[in-house]
Amino acid sequence: MTAYPPSGVKRTAPAHERNSAISDPLLAIHFLGGFEMRAPEIETDLLPVEAGADSHLVGDLTELINDVHAVEESGLWAEGTVRTTTGEVAGMIAAGEIAAARVDGRIVGCVRVRRISGETGEFGMLAASPDHRGVGVGRDLVAFAEDLGRRKGLTEMGVELLVPWAWSHPSKDFLFDWYTRRGYRETGYREIATDTPGASRSYPARLLATPCDVLILRKDLRKHRDLGARRDPGGRRDPGRARA
Structure with a gap:
């Protein structure tokens, strides 16, 4: 990955966070690559x-995002579908919405952070290099997104999670639990169907391989900074087709 000079808004992961490898959301179900003997220092900035305008950087980030989401969302999209394009990534960077995590000056992860309405923000495009999973890259990127939101006066941070109707996706189940432990709660959903009679075929429904919902999760940024050490006090409902 291409290193790039920081913009001045930076977060360095505290030692206690870097040493908690199992909390990284992009670790999914398997400990890919195992554990490192010494957790590296992670620096995250916008x-x-x-x-x-840096074509090499944009290309590297686009490839990273697409590679990570191809695994994380395996079976959800039609063959050949990509998560994003170089044009979209370049536009997000130019809008000041992309933060990158670095280890020894090398970019190892990224996340998109933006205001979606009023005092509510949202993060997405979360991706960590396969060579640096399990050392806290994903967790640090989410913490950065929340800290940035607070600095911008946001009181709520959100994330959306694509889940299939009829079956349980291991990576999505893992992420749902991981976000829940960090204070995110499901506040709603929207339905995206591919083969339901009369359903809209507009993007992205036409690219899905299976009917899905988009779960909307929100966290109150005023209540806490990190719930990583707490356990979910309630029973987790299956984020599948059924709705209460």
């Missing part, structure tokens, strides 16, 4: 808007 990319400067001019980085959107």
